[in-house]
Amino acid sequence: MGRADHLIISSDQAQPFNYAVGLHGSKFFQELKENRRIVGIKCPKCGKVYVPPRKVCGGCFCENTEFVEVGPQGTIGTYTIVRYAFIDPETGKQKPVPYGYGFIRFDGADTLFQHFVELSDARPIRIGARVAPVFAEEMKGTIRDILYFRVID
Numbered sequence: 001m002g003r004a005d006h007l008i009i010s011s012d013q014a015q016p017f018n019y020a021v022g023l024h025g026s027k028f029f030q031e032l033k034e035n036r037r038i039v040g041i042k043c044p045k046c047g048k049v050y051v052p053p054r055k056v057c058g059g060c061f062c063e064n065t066e067f068v069e070v071g072p073q074g075t076i077g078t079y080t081i082v083r084y085a086f087i088d089p090e091t092g093k094q095k096p097v098p099y100g101y102g103f104i105r106f107d108g109a110d111t112l113f114q115h116f117v118e119l120s121d122a123r124p125i126r127i128g129a130r131v132a133p134v135f136a137e138e139m140k141g142t143i144r145d146i147l148y149f150r151v152i153d
């Protein structure tokens with residue numbers, strides 16, 4: 001059996017696309033953009049608060065209808081530090097490493113919300129660390145309106 005040649009194909013194409021974020025996603029991103037507020041939704045039966053909001057409670061299977069403000073501060077439930085360089089699908093360029101990636105429980109929420117966490121020698125990332133979002137100057141109604149979370153304790 002002969003050795004296969006490895007083919008490398010390069011291209012540079014923009015592939016813009018849009019998708020609907022739904023009623024609950026719309027509420028989340030509108031509140032974020034217009035008021036810099038983090039919104040979750042509360043289950044009417046068990047009281048669990050989901051962030052981002054979702055239509056149905058995973059535990060009770062009942063419809064969530066009550067939007068509630070949470071945070072904006074929260075606590076790191078778990079995290080990782082990414083050290084492996086890769087091509088960022090958002091930019092098409094190599095993502096600078098290392099960077100922190102946290103699972104954050106906003107104050108008043110029961111679920112973990114994933115986002116970037118700033119790495120700082122003075123305030124190291126850790127489970128239980130208190131964090132606050134750092135917002136973009138120009139809010140566009142996307143998840144990138146939160147640039148990253150900063151450890152504050």
Ligand SMILES: [Zn+2]
Nearest residue numbers: 043046057060
């Ligand atoms: Zn429930």
